[in-house]
Structure formats: C-alpha cells, structure tokens
Amino acid sequence: MAANGSLDAHGSLLDNGFASTDDLVSDWYIYETMEPAVPQDDMFPNVIPDCDPTISPRLYHTCMAPISLAVLIGLSLLVKRKRLHPSCWNGVPGLLSPANFLEEEGNRGLVAAVFGILFSSLCVLVLDSDPLPLISDSSQHNREYWKILALLYYPAFYYPLVACATVRHRASYFVGCLLSWCHCVVHIWQKVDCPQSPKIYRYYSVLSYVPIILCLVVLSLWYPALLIRSFTGQEESLEKEVTGRGYYKKYLKALLSKRSRKGGSTKVEESRLSRVQAYLGSYVYAPQEGFRIPLKLVLSTTTAVIAVYQVALLLLVAVVPTIQIVRVEMTKDVVVLLVQFGLVPSENPGGVPGNMEMELSTVKYYLWSLEVCYICSLVLCCLLTFAMLMRTLVMHRNNLKALYQGAVLDVFYKAHILRPSRQAVVCWMSFAGFQTAFVCLGLLIQQVIFFICSVAFTFLFVIPLQSGTNTYLFKILQNMWPFWLTLVVTVIVQNLAAHYQFLEQHPLWKELTNRRALYIVSYLFFPINILVGVLAGLWRMVISALYNAIHFCRLDISLLNRSVETFDPGYHAYCHYLKIEVSQSHPVMKAFCLLLLQLSRPEGQPGLRPSNVEEGIQLMQTKKVPSSRAKFRQSRARWWLAYTLLNNPSLMACRKTALSDPTANGTRLSPPKP
C-alpha cells in the first residue's frame, strides 16, 4: 500500500518521538479503515510487485569485482613492463594513476563520467538498506560498518574504468570498452527488469540510477572512440603522448596575441542597458579560445550538476506524492477538524460534518496550492543553483587568469604566496567533494527558504485576493498606511532638503551649506529615522540571508566579512586549491617543461634543436613573423621570453627555485644576458 506505507512511515516517526501516542495515532487512522470507498485512482495503484532482477546486485558485484581486480593487475604489469619507473612512490610498482588531475589531458569527459558514477553511487548508498551487495549480512547494527566500507569499495570497484584511459595502450582501451559495456548493460538490464521499488516512491530507484546509466553510456561510447582512434590516427596519438601539448601551445598563442584584442577594450561611457547585458553575460560561461578550465573544476562541476539532480529528485519524490495522496484521500471528517481549528474559512463554523462540500474543495485547493508552491520553489532553486555554478566557472576562469599573470590582489584580499603547503594539498584533494556537498546543502537551504516564502506569498496575498477571505495582511497594511506614508515622506523630504538646501552646487564640487538647518532637521527627524532604520535593518537581515542562501553553493566567494573571510571553510578550501592549481599547472610553465621533456628524449623531433629550444620559443612562433637570421631570432626570442615572464610574474619564482637547485634540469632555463 503506497498510501498507507508512507503514512505508516510517518506514524513510526511519530512513535519514536512520542512514546505513548499509539492509541491517538490509531484513532487518527480510523478514518481510513472505516471508509473503504477512498478513491484509488490510476495515479496511485497501491501494489508494487515484488521483483528480483535476473542479475541480482550481489551476483553483479561478485562477478565484476574480481574481474576489475584482474584488469587492474594486468594493466599494472603492462605499464610496469612498458614505462613505469621504479623511482615513483619509492619503487613500489604499484597502482595506475586514475587521472592526471594537474596535467591537461584529452579524456576529461571520461574522468568526469567516472566521478559522476561515483557520486551517484554514494547517493544511492546513503539511503540504501543493503549498502555492500557483496555481503548478505545486513542487520541494523552492522549496516553502518558496511556503509563505511562501501565508501572505499565503490571507488576501487570503478577504478579500472578510469585507469584504462591513462595507460594509453591499445589493449587498455579494449579492456575499457569491454568493462564499460558490461557495467552499462547490467545496470540497464536491472532497471528494465524491475522498474519499480517500494522505497520512498515507486520510480525513485530508476530515476536515481539515471545519472549512473548516462555516465556509463558516455564511457561505453568514449572507449570505442579511443580504440578506433588508436588504430586510425596513429600519428596523432603519438603526438598526443605528451599530454596536453596542443592546449599549452594554444594558451601561449592566445597570450602573446592579446595585444590586438586589448585595443578594443578602452570603451568610454557604456549605456545602462549594455551594462545590464554585460552583467547578465557574466553569468553565462562561454568557452574562451586558448583557455581551458582545469580538470578538477570540470569534475566538481559535473558532480555538482548531478548533485542538483539527485537532491531535487529526492525533494520532489519525498513530498509531492505524499501531498497528492493526502489531497485525494481528504475526507470530510478531517475538514471538520480543520474548520474547527480555524485553518479553513467556513460558513457554518459549528462544523456539521454532513454539509462540508465547499470546505472540502477549499481544503483540496489549498493542498494543490501547497504542491504548486513546492514545485515552483524547487524549480527556482535548481535554476538559481545552475546560474551560480555557471557564474562560479566564470569566476574560476577570471581568478586563474589573474593569478597566472601574478595579480594576486585581484583575487585575494590579502597577499598570498602561491606555493604548495600541507593545507593546500589537503584542500586540493577535497575540493571536488566540498563543491558537491555544498551544492547539496545549498539546494536544501534554498528550498526551505523559498518554499516558506512562496507559501507565505500564496496564502497571505494570492488566495486572499482570489477569495476575499483571510485578508490579514491587507488589513494590517490598510491600518498602517499612515505609518508607511510618514516614512516615505520623511525619506523624500530629507533627500530633497539635502539636494536643494544643504548642498551648494558648484560646477566642479559640492559643499555643505546651511549647517544650522541641517542640524535642526537631523535632530527633529531622529525618532522617525529610527523607524526608517528598523526597516533598513529588516532589509539588511533579508538581503544577507537571501544572499548567503543563494551563494551558499559557491566556493569562490566567502560568506563572511572580508576581514575574516578565510574562516569560511568553503572559501578557505578554494583559496588553497587555487594555490596548488596555479603553482603546479601554470600553462606557460608546463609548456617549458614539455620542451625540456622532449629535449631529454633521444628521438627528439627534427626542428626542435637545443639552441632555440633553450628559450622555449618554438611554441610561440606565430605565422606572421618569419625568421631569417639567427642573431635576430635570438634577440627576438629573448624578448618573447621577457615578455612572457612580464605577463606571468608568478613564473619568476619557479625559475629562481629551479636555478638555486643545481641538480634539477631547470638549469636550461637560465635568464638571457642583458
């Protein structure tokens, strides 16, 4: 029984809270048991068939876990044989890297999909009664332990799916294909077998698995594409072996050709409309040529979007079906009670149960209004959260670009040293998790606030306007209009007096005048200004609460005052994340490092001679300037280098440290002689 099920769940909740209310609760439900003619329409058939999928979760995990392990070991040996150096991680031959989060890789979508699967699994896990399908023991007490174990099991379980791509071998792509197809088929099969489940809402289970299935579909298309490309585009795959070279080249080109764009930015006086357009445009993330968001941000955005979906789904299916059931099953007896409590307006306040048709429809209308408010506020929350995520991406890009150019004070309020530290590494590791969790919490907070606001608006404003009852708000407003008028008149009078009486208007400056009158007005209006201040205070409360609720999911701004902004855990994590990201994956630095790597390889490509690699200029050769003489080229190369460093002062530190360590390879990056 869906209806009874959910109501019984409430009953048991109540039982926990109020120990001795069993008889009251059972009394309450007499209405239902006594009336067998409760309308059971097609929307709420109350039997969900028991269903065992052909491939049970236990079978699936029992088979796939060993296969995954075998794949992992096999790939490790393959890599070990191929190019893994024993010096990594103190000689342990070890695990494959899941993804090179600080490098620029081609397979960003693939990694993002795996993180999406992981996060969705966590969502399913939190509400699941059978967290670890490998183990059949699921008693109440042990379940906690299995859940904790599952938190580590799932990343390991899906590990091969992401590791196959980092190996960059034809065999690994093939294994990745097989694995992703396997996972995908099993999940789809399970859900086709058993689309309904009794948990929360009959289709909740299917809907909550949609992101997993979508991500698996992405994977099972991505791996074949990689495999096919490894066969056809032989040349290109070799080129790609040094990851992300294309991107760093593009970044440098965009950086060095920036002057031409700069000319257009010196606009005078923009109109108000264009400023509004620019403001709205700053909330839309449009990719810019020559700049890519780092992988960690792609991951956090992906999981954040999935988080919005999962939380919104849970909020929707946990409440809306219940309201619908209550609305359909509303009886006259309950209406009598509501009328007696004064919650529903009635023409016969005594509450005769036989004559309550109109009141019943009113109650049903109220419940429908509640439902509409709930869904509207949920939609609003989701839209706002998406807007905030877009804005976050824009801000991330701006901040990263500013920090790449060394403009630390454009981003942080106080000067920071962009250098790894213990805290920075920990924050970098947990950044994606924080972003995801904050989106979940932010959505919940917004939903609570907006639902309360919309219900208040509906029941105090819309419904009274429609029906003419419950016009408390209008009565209060009507009674208080002289008060509001006084405040408005006071504010206007003060503004007018300030403009025309107390300010002497010179063409170039304004000066205070008529001071005595100013003092008198200031004294006489003191009591009224206190009341204006009360309104301003209420506005301060509302605006700060709303601002903080809406911007809760954004890590790039602090919710605290600027003097204590790093006490905000989200902003603190973001600042440290930026430190690692900027100091470790500066595109220009990466470009230089890549050149060094290519130099140290014996099969260096022709055209990359050490002499002109030294200044790392090969990357910056644009088509416009063909070079002829070596002398001219060298001087220009040095100028490019100086210009690059001038535009990226944060690189200076890296060069200096490289220089002070004689064992490093960085000696090649010696500064040009003046």
Place this chain on the structure above:
Amino acid sequence: MAANGSLDAHGSLLDNGFASTDDLVSDWYIYETMEPAVPQDDMFPNVIPDCDPTISPRLYHTCMAPISLAVLIGLSLLVKRKRLHPSCWNGVPGLLSPANFLEEEGNRGLVAAVFGILFSSLCVLVLDSDPLPLISDSSQHNREYWKILALLYYPAFYYPLVACATVRHRASYFVGCLLSWCHCVVHIWQKVDCPQSPKIYRYYSVLSYVPIILCLVVLSLWYPALLIRSFTGQEESLEKEVTGRGYYKKYLKALLSKRSRKGGSTKVEESRLSRVQAYLGSYVYAPQEGFRIPLKLVLSTTTAVIAVYQVALLLLVAVVPTIQIVRVEMTKDVVVLLVQFGLVPSENPGGVPGNMEMELSTVKYYLWSLEVCYICSLVLCCLLTFAMLMRTLVMHRNNLKALYQGAVLDVFYKAHILRPSRQAVVCWMSFAGFQTAFVCLGLLIQQVIFFICSVAFTFLFVIPLQSGTNTYLFKILQNMWPFWLTLVVTVIVQNLAAHYQFLEQHPLWKELTNRRALYIVSYLFFPINILVGVLAGLWRMVISALYNAIHFCRLDISLLNRSVETFDPGYHAYCHYLKIEVSQSHPVMKAFCLLLLQLSRPEGQPGLRPSNVEEGIQLMQTKKVPSSRAKFRQSRARWWLAYTLLNNPSLMACRKTALSDPTANGTRLSPPKP
C-alpha cells in the same frame, strides 16, 4: 489580575489568528476558574491599584509645551539680537541650532542625554495607548495618527533642553537649569506617585522610564555646572567661545609628535599569548590622547546602549513573569495532558490524574530550566552587543584616523572620493537612528538564536545527563560513532600523507612530489571527502549565521561579500557617514579655519599676528623649540605645514578648492613657495 491579564492578552492574540476557537480557549481556562486554591504567593499579588498621578501627563504636557515654545522664542530673539547673521538660511531669523554636530563642542554629554531622552520617549510611545498626552481623544483609529504626530512632537518638546546650551549665554544656562529641573521633578514625582501599572508587567512602566529620569538628572546637573562656570571661569569661557579649539590643538600636537611613538612599534615576532591579548584588547575602547570620537558617534553609542536596556527589559518582562506564573499555577490536569503527549517522561503512561506528584515536579523543573535558559541567553546577548559596540567605537576611531591621513583603501575596499553628496548628507542625518535601530533588531535576533540553542543544549544534553531520560542525542551519537571515526581518520590520513608523502621539504621551499599517489588518494577518498564537505558546509552555515547575527548591530562592517558590500544598507550608510565626517570635520582643517576666524575678528588676541598665523603654526608650537629669528620661524613653519599636509593628504583637496574659488577666505592658505 496580572496572571489573567497576560494570559488574556495571549488569548486575544489567538483570537485574531483562529476565529472560531473561543470555546476551546474558554475550555482551557476552566482549570483556573474551577480551582480557587491556585497558590497566590507574595510574588504575584493579582491586584494593581488604579492610580492617577497628582500631575497627570496631560497636565504636564499642557503646561510644559507652551513654556518650551516661549523659551525657544525668547532664546531666538536673544541670539538674533546678539550675533545671528541674516544670511543663514536665506535670512529667516529662525531656530536655534540644537547642537553643532560637525563641530567639536564641550557639551557632548548634554546632547547625548537629550538624545537618550528622545529615544526612550520613542520606546514608551510605541507601546503606549495614549501617545499624545495633549489630546484626550484616543480611539483606536485615530491613535495611529497621534502616534505619528508624536514622533515630531517629542523632539520639539525637548528642543529647548538642548538649544539652551548652544546659545552660550548666561541667561540661556539659567533657563536650561529651570527647564531640566522642572522635567526631572515631574517625571520622578509621577513615578513615585504611581510605581505600578497594568501594562505588560507591573513595574515595566517605572523601569522603562529609568533612562529618561537618569538623562534628566544629568541635564539638571550639567546646566547648573555651566551656569556656575560662566560666573567663575570668565576667562576660560571666553576662550571656549571658539568651540573645540583645545581639542584641535591637542590633535595637532599628537599628530606632530607621533614620530617618537613610532619607534616602539617595530616589534619582531610576537608570541601567541600576546597576540591573543592584543586581539582581546582591540575590543576594549580606551580613549587615546589627542583623538576624540565625533559627536554623532557619541550620540549613536548612547542611544544604542539605551536601546540595549529597553529591548532587554521588554524581552525580560514580557516572558519571565509569564513563565513564572505558569510554573506556579501548573496543575496536575495539565501535567496529565503533557504526559499523554509524551513531552514529559512518566512511570504511569496512562496518566492517572491523582498520582502525578513526581511528574508535576518534573514539569516545574522543565519550566524553571526554560526560564534559566531565557535569562542566560539574554545576558549573553547583552554582553555580546556591548562588546560589539565597544569594538565599533575602536573601528570608528581607526577608520577615521586612516581617512584623516588619506588612506582610503585601508578602510574601503574600493577607492572613494571623500566629498559631500546628496546620499552622503542623508546617510549622515540618519546615521544615529540606523545605529539604534540595528542594535534593537540585532538584540532580538540574537535572543531568538541563543534561546533556541540554549534550550536545545539543555534539553538534549544537560537534562538527559542529569536524569537519564530522553537520551535521543546520545543514542544518535552512539550509533554514529563509526561514521565520525571514519571522517576523522580520513582527514588525519590526508593531512599526514600530504605532509610526509606529497610534499618534498626543501629548506627554502616545498614542492609537490609523488603525484601518482596523490592522484590515487584524491580519487579513492572522493566519496568520503563529500561527507567531510557536508560537515564543512554545515559549519559554514552555522558560522555565517552566527557571525551575521552577532555582528548585526555593527554598521562598520558589511554582512555581504566584499564585491557587493555596499548593498548592505547599514554599511552603505556608514560609508557615506564617514565621507561627510572626514570631509567636513577634519581636525587639522578645523584648526586652520579657526585661525582664519580669529583673524577676521577685530579683537584678535595678542600674539596671533597675521604674519605667522598665515601658515597656521601657532597651534603647533610645542614647548621644546623656542623660536628666536623670524626667518628661521617662517621656514620652519612652512616645513610644519608641508609635513601636516603630507600626513593628511585628504586636506589637499580642500586647499585646492579653496584656492579655485576666489570669493572664499581660503586664499590665505596659499601653499608656501618652494
């Protein structure tokens, strides 16, 4: 009947909300009417005698209002005859200035006392049923209009009390004495006649009048002191005629002798303890030599302190007596109901009314706990608000000093031009009102939050520990310990790994190493990091809510993020207030202006010859450097001027504007030739 009165008030509130619950409410009160033996101890005698004071408020206002008006007209004529120029306010002979808010005056306490009286009158007025004692008509509908009229009446009514001091004439001091004594005696007499009133709480009326009476006492001591001084200290009073000269002298001396103090501020490495001490010390406002808080801030602080008193008093007397009455009058029948609702633990859950002694005492104990929580949170709120007010004063001083020296970016996040504007004048006028209103609202918000927190703490933590019942929280914590342990272990492991594995420790810098392991850890801990993120998000929510609630009463910080901080109405008002204050009452500028004024007077004191007044140096002559030759003096004077301007760059603008306007007197302030 105090008890019935307050309960009936609640009843009527309920009536407004629920129209048809009259019978329910009357049922509820059957307990009281049926039990005549309700314990009526000495704390709650239930008859407040009707009381008409000998001097009724109506008589008082009918007599004093004409007297005040007559005093005002008389003083105006006196001043007109004496020295009022017809050019002020376009020739209207007009009103006296209540206080020169932008000048430095001696009678700051007097002005503050009058503002305190005004604010307290407003507090009394808001809750009063008879707002304008001059008018006997107090029907429900007209009362609103009388209240609005009273908002303007009270400032006018107390106007002579403050205006008498600004006239600076012996007769005005004498009139001020008489008036303040009159007001004071009448108020004290009224309250001695009728100490009790039925409104809210029997002593509420007396207690809410305490600030008014105290302020009147201050006035009725201040005016005699002024009168006596005008007779005895003839010389000094003449000296004081140019107001605040002493202060500006002191400010300049402190400014110019700052170098000696600066030497001690270059301390190396402070210990953690001394930093904590310095932090706590920054919350204590200790007056500094050579600097005085402007008058407006003194006023706003005074009214804010009175606001704390009034709001705390109202919160106290509106709730605590009611709880006490409910506790004393608690009957076994109510206890039975509470036991049946499961709110009170019981050994006989059936709820036999005869055998409820223990449960009755438990309920009384719970009510007593509620009372204790309420009072504790109220005390905490008041202390926090006082701390915030102190801190505000410290910040005001720092900000003003920084702006005097032209360090705009130390105070504001973006560059501002410190110049009067319409908005700035309006904000300056309403600043004291805003500060007062924000303190009231902030106290209310804090009380709600702290009361809920303390009740939750008491009933979920303290009482379960004492009695061993209702141990929900402990059960939840007990069930969830593996979860907490996992999170803690994860965070510790990540920190240790970051410190020992992922960071290469060089003596001078740290570098990221073992990247593959870092990526693996980062991937595997992703689900657990989401849960850590949820906790961080909750902490973010709590800390931002608490921070904003505690700092609500402070105008000098914005509750919004730094990029949108001026959308906060409080901070916006504060920024504009600072603009007016700094541009119009810069002490150094005032010192120069005073010199110019003295110069233009025919009876210039000896020793203020135009030649050396020109650079405004007379003020800065310290005792150490006796001057001998005119040449040397002039060159040194110019150096002083240059130094002063160097330390106060914001003055430069004033000098320039003065120069560009040939009609102004400022031509004397020509820059020294190099």
